Amino acid sequence: MKKILALALSLCSFTTISNHSLPAPVSVTAPDARTASYMAVYEELRLDEYGLRRDVFEYALKGLQKMPSIRPVISIADLSQPSSNKRLYIIDLAKRKLLFNTYVAHGRNSGELNALNFSNKNSSYQSSLGFYQTMQTYQGKHGLSLKLKGLEKGFNDNAYDRAIVIHGADYVCEDFIRRTGRLGRSQGCPAIPNDLTPTIIEAIKGGTCLFLYHPSQQYLKMSSFLS
Secondary structure (H helix, E strand, C coil): CHHHHHHHHHHHHHHHHHHHHCCCCCCCCCCCHHHHHHHCHHHHCCHHHHCCCHHHHHHHHHHHCCCCCCCCEEEEEECCCCCCCCCEEEEECCCCEEEEEECCCCECCCCCCCCCCECCCCCCCCECCEEEEEEEEEEECCEEEEEEEECCCCCCCCCCCCCCEEEEECCCCHHHHHHHCCCCCECCCCCEEHHHHHHHHHHHCCCCEEEEECCCHHHHHHCCCCC
16 A cells, blocks of 8 residues: 555656646747848847837748748838837848838828727728738829738738828928827828838839738737737
8 A cells, every 4th residue: 555655646746747847838830040030130230229129020020931932121110109200110131231210101090199990991091900012113193102912811901902002192201290290191001201202112112021010909819920
């Protein structure tokens, strides 16, 4: 009986130690070699000093993993920041260079200073969150513009039909901020400063990634690119 009791105690002790020593299950997909290399860009470029949080940058890279044919230039519009901030970051990951840090507008029905509401519906005049692929350029009512393909079903896949594009706007400038305390707002497009439009579009046209971020729990939980 003593031998049986000792064996039982030994087994209990082993079970307890094993449970504490095993790591918790990890659901996050490990980055590929390319993405792991890009992770270091955040520190190298000191992107925190420009107001870009590390978690937002890492979300962008996580989505980029699902776009293997994309050129390694990524644009991040951080809509968690007010429109009076320079919240658009365009980064050449291969050359490890911050190409642009400038202003970007959100949709008029998304909010005033801060974007709070988002939609994928026609005539909502709201911004749509998620990952986009840049397409070809064209000349429209705003001059040189860049078509976008929304890649996330239910969040931005209606962007092409909504004519959500990158274009310049005179309400995206510091003078407008001085007069109103915020940027002007678009009909849902990520509008950028007129004077930078040609060079920005040239840098990102034809197959790069654009990520419109906001800490919306619905988006973060439901995004197929981040899950």
